[in-house]
Structures are given as structure tokens and as C-alpha cells.
Amino acid sequence: xxPVMTEIALTVNGREARLAVDTRTSLLDLxxxxxxxxxxxxxxxxxxxxxxxxxxxxxxxxxxxxxxxAHQGAEITTVEGLAGGEELHPLQQSFVDHDAFQCGYCTPxxxxxxxxALAEARAGWPSxxxxxxxxxxxxxxxxxxxERMSGNICRCGxxxxxVAAVAEQAAR
Amino acid sequence: MRPFxxxxxxxxxxxxxxxxxxxxxxxxxxxxxxxxDLMRLGVEQPELLVDVTRLAHGxxxxxxxxxxxxxxxxxxxxxxxxxxxxxxFPVLAQALLAGASGQLRNLATTAGNLLQRTRCAYFxxxxxxxxxxxxxxxxxAIEGDHRNLAILGHSEACVATHPSDMAVALAALGARVVVxxxxxxRTIAMPGLHRLPGDEPxxxxxxxxxxxxxxxxxxxxxxxxxxxxxxxxxxxxxAFAVVSVAAALDVDEAGGTVRDARLALGGVAHxxxxxxxxxxxxxxxxxxxxxxxxxxxxxxxxxxxxxDNAFKVSLAHNLIVRTLLELAGA
Numbered sequence: 001x002x003p004v005m006t007e008i009a010l011t012v013n014g015r016e017a018r019l020a021v022d023t024r025t026s027l028l029d030l031x032x033x034x035x036x037x038x039x040x041x042x043x044x045x046x047x048x049x050x051x052x053x054x055x056x057x058x059x060x061x062x063x064x065x066x067x068x069x070a071h072q073g074a075e076i077t078t079v080e081g082l083a084g085g086e087e088l089h090p091l092q093q094s095f096v097d098h099d100a101f102q103c104g105y106c107t108p109x110x111x112x113x114x115x116x117a118l119a120e121a122r123a124g125w126p127s128x129x130x131x132x133x134x135x136x137x138x139x140x141x142x143x144x145x146x147e148r149m150s151g152n153i154c155r156c157g158x159x160x161x162x163v164a165a166v167a168e169q170a171a172r
Numbered sequence: 173m174r175p176f177x178x179x180x181x182x183x184x185x186x187x188x189x190x191x192x193x194x195x196x197x198x199x200x201x202x203x204x205x206x207x208x209d210l211m212r213l214g215v216e217q218p219e220l221l222v223d224v225t226r227l228a229h230g231x232x233x234x235x236x237x238x239x240x241x242x243x244x245x246x247x248x249x250x251x252x253x254x255x256x257x258x259x260x261f262p263v264l265a266q267a268l269l270a271g272a273s274g275q276l277r278n279l280a281t282t283a284g285n286l287l288q289r290t291r292c293a294y295f296x297x298x299x300x301x302x303x304x305x306x307x308x309x310x311x312x313a314i315e316g317d318h319r320n321l322a323i324l325g326h327s328e329a330c331v332a333t334h335p336s337d338m339a340v341a342l343a344a345l346g347a348r349v350v351v352x353x354x355x356x357x358r359t360i361a362m363p364g365l366h367r368l369p370g371d372e373p374x375x376x377x378x379x380x381x382x383x384x385x386x387x388x389x390x391x392x393x394x395x396x397x398x399x400x401x402x403x404x405x406x407x408x409x410x411a412f413a414v415v416s417v418a419a420a421l422d423v424d425e426a427g428g429t430v431r432d433a434r435l436a437l438g439g440v441a442h443x444x445x446x447x448x449x450x451x452x453x454x455x456x457x458x459x460x461x462x463x464x465x466x467x468x469x470x471x472x473x474x475x476x477x478x479x480d481n482a483f484k485v486s487l488a489h490n491l492i493v494r495t496l497l498e499l500a501g502a
Contacts (some may be wrong), residue, residue, distance in 0.1 A: 001219055003175045023178045026208070046209050053275050059273040065208045069178045070201060070223050078233040082460045117274060128269040128409065150409035151273020
């Protein structure tokens with residue numbers, strides 16, 4: 001079978017993108033190889049490390065397992081879209097303040113995941129360590145943050161800083 | 173990855189018709205978290221993907237009698253966060269939250285979760301024999317790495333386990349899977365969707381090619397408010413179950429006698445394992461550690477552990493007892 005090309009239109013960091021891609025193209029490869037947005041990283045390419053995490057319609061997702069062709073009309077936010085110009089996103093500033101990275105490879109995924117994890121908690125979503133499933137509000141203590149961020153691996157082991165950075169934003 | 177054609181279906185009938193136009197290698201696409209990975213590994217080589225995530229099966233609706241109808245394309249994260257699921261069936265919300273990661277749960281669908289394939293290392297490695305992937309090629313897991321494979325219901329052809337957490341809770345709750353196929357609509361009661369490997373390990377479920385899951389119906393069970401999912405895994409989060417237990421317990425007001433119980437095990441078999449022998453042993457028994465121990469023994473008497481996974485039998489035993497004790501004390 002010959003490669004199948006498909007027209008795709010979606011919004012990335014507020015800008016519309018329209019292009020033809022092979023149906024096999026992952027959302028991650030679309031961002032990195034076609035739109036020159038190299039923030040989202042290709043770590044494992046199997047959904048196990050989280051370094052490709054982006055926001056799809058405001059929700060975090062592994063871009064490596066998402067087929068671009070299945071995301072017609074989606075609104076994608078990558079790490080490049082978190083900051084407002086030269087102004088860092090508050091969670092980015094917390095990452096800097098708390099030494100939440102060493103090599104930085106997992107950081108774009110950690111940031112997108114963290115932004116979404118904070119939003120999920122604000123929406124009252126429970127986690128596997130939430131004691132009271134019926135509660136309306138969730139307090140993000142260290143155990144909650146670690147559970148909610150477990151889809152993002154950091155080989156440098158910057159977890160204490162990551163937890164502190166997310167906790168700082170959760171407290172605001 | 174092999175090239176493939178892609179089609180987004182507009183409704184269930186359109187999806188069934190689109191798949192029927194493809195070859196036997198055509199597949200429905202949900203969140204893709206397992207299928208796309210298997211395509212990248214070469215385990216799956218579809219020529220056509222029919223996207224079934226925009227068929228208007230995305231709602232959770234109440235059923236008469238306190239049940240819920242969960243649409244096939246409801247994302248795992250939305251199902252776990254749903255207020256009615258959390259209140260009526262905590263075991264289901266907990267099972268969903270115990271699976272995968274936050275970003276995977278946002279992609280994964282209800283139907284896709286049920287139909288995900290085993291994570292047996294040999295199944296996922298196309299350079300190795302595997303009866304499930306390549307019929308008749310053999311099962312290296314029986315002599316090889318099987319620490320986390322089956323202890324119940326396996327065969328000489330296959331010792332794989334079903335990886336889903338959600339399916340274990342649905343098996344305990346006796347959920348019904350609504351299926352649309354070329355011949356019309358039918359429902360399949362859990363745990364009957366999945367099948368033991370026998371001499372056809374290539375078949376995970378009783379579904380035929382072209383069948384589309386459109387919803388999962390969880391029947392009302394008032395005492396499921398006292399239910400729980402417990403999962404043991406090799407790390408604290410984001411790992412498949414070594415052994416898991418989904419349980420619901422109905423104890424009389426005096427707290428003395430078990431009126432009814434639901435119990436299912438994960439990580440132990442080719443199917444989410446409904447523990448009917450244990451349920452029988454529990455019904456009418458005093459709600460005590462002794463009864464719970466006896467129920468666990470009744471279920472696990474059938475266990476046939478492999479060389480390196482005998483620990484799962486005592487782990488399952490302890491997990492059953494501990495979970496029931498928690499529910500009895502709740």
C-alpha cells in the first residue's frame with residue numbers, strides 16, 4: 001500500500017495550521033517536523049515517558065500516540081504557547097525558582113502536564129490517592145502531585161523541585 | 173509503520189459499514205493509546221482505520237434502577253471524574269484512576285480500554301514467537317519471562333493476562349457491553365466479553381470482526397456505594413497490576429452477616445476474573461477475617477501458578493482479605 005496523504009487543519013498556539021501529511025504522522029511529529037515546534041520532545045515514542053505531553057483542547061495528552069489525522073480542528077498548546085511573549089507562565093517561573101530540572105529534556109512535557117494537572121484539580125477531579133472520592137475540592141499535597149504527575153518521567157530525578165513548583169502554583 | 177487509509181465515521185452504522193468495506197486488517201480507532209503503539213511496534217498492521225471517537229457516544233446517562241450507561245467514546249478521565257460514577261460505583265472510578273497516567277486517561281476511551289491487548293513482552297516483540305500474535309508460532313513465556321503473567325485459566329498456548337483495571341471493576345459490577353455489528357445490536361454481560369485463551373489465544377474477546385462497542389451499561393446496585401478497587405504494582409503509580417481486586421460488599425445492619433458480595437481479580441488471567449467461588453462462599457457467612465480467608469481460598473484453589481509467579485497466589489489471597497476487611501469496617 002502506498003502512503004496516504006491527508007489535509008489537516010488545526011490550531012497550534014493560537015495560529016491556524018493547514019497542511020497535507022501522511023496518515024501515519026503523529027501529532028508529535030506534526031509539531032516537531034512540520035511546524036518546527038521542537039518543544040515537545042520525543043522520548044520513548046510509546047506513551048510511557050510523557051516528554052511529548054501537550055494540551056489538546058486544553059487537556060493534556062501524549063502527542064506521540066495521537067495521530068495528527070484524528071485531530072482535525074483541534075486546538076493544540078505546546079510549551080512554546082505557555083508563555084505570554086517574554087513573560088513566563090507562572091508554572092515556568094516556579095520551575096526556575098525551585099530548580100525543577102537539570103538537563104531540561106522532560107521539562108516541556110512536565111510543564112504542559114503540570115498546567116493541566118492544576119486545572120484538573122481545580123475542576124475537582126480525584127486521583128488514585130484521593131481519600132474521599134465524593135469530595136468536591138481536592139487539596140494538592142505532595143502525594144497528590146506525585147500521583148498526578150506520574151505520567152512524566154525525569155531521568156535527572158528533579159522530582160522534589162517539580163513537586164515544589166507545582167505545589168507553589170496549587171497554593172495560589 | 174505501514175501506510176493506512178483513514179476514515180472518520182459520523183455514526184455507528186456508518187462506522188460498521190466503513191469497516192466492512194476494509195479487509196480483515198481494518199481497525200476501529202479510539203484514543204489510539206494501545207493501537208497506535210502496536211502499529212509502531214509492527215504488531216498491528218491495519219490498512220484502514222475507522223475513527224469512532226465522534227459518533228455521539230460520549231455521554232454518561234442514568235438508567236432506571238440506579239444504573240449508568242457509559243458511552244463507548246467517553247474518555248477514561250471523564251468517566252473517573254463523573255459525579256454519578258464516583259457516588260454510585262466508587263470501585264469503577266478507583267479502577268480507572270489506578271490505570272495509566274493523567275495524559276493517557278484523557279485519550280483512552282471506554283471501549284478501547286476494554287479492547288486493549290495484553291502487555292506480555294513476547295506479544296509486543298515481533299522478533300519473538302507468540303501464539304496470540306502469530307498463530308501456532310509457540311509461547312516463549314511459558315519457559316521465559318512470566319513473572320507477571322497468569323495464574324488462573326491459562327492454557328498451553330497462552331499465559332497472557334488482560335491489562336485493564338476498568339474491566340475488573342466492570343466484571344465485578346456485572347456490566348453489559350452494548351455491541352453494534354453487521355447483524356444488528358446485542359448486549360454481552362461482563363465478564364463474558366473476554367475469553368480464556370484455550371487453543372485460540374489470538375481471540376481476546378467473543379466479538380467478531382466488524383463489531384463495534386457503542387456503550388457499557390452498569391446496572392444499578394445500591395450497595396456498590398460500599399465498593400473498592402485495590403491494586404498492587406511494581407511501582408507506586410503508572411504501572412500495570414501485578415494483582416488487583418475489585419470488590420463490593422453488602423453486610424446486614426448489625427454488621428454481622430454478608431448478604432451479598434461482588435469480587436473480581438485483575439492481573440491474574442486472560443480475562444478480568446470474576447471470583448464466583450469466593451462470592452458463593454461469602455454469601456450468608458459472618459463478616460469476619462475467617463470467612464474472608466475461606467472465600468479467598470475457595471477462589472484460589474483453582475490457581476495453577478507458573479514457575480516464577482507463585483507469589484501472585486498469596487498476594488491475591490492477602491489482597492482479597494484486606495479489601496473485604498476494609499469494606500466490612502467501612
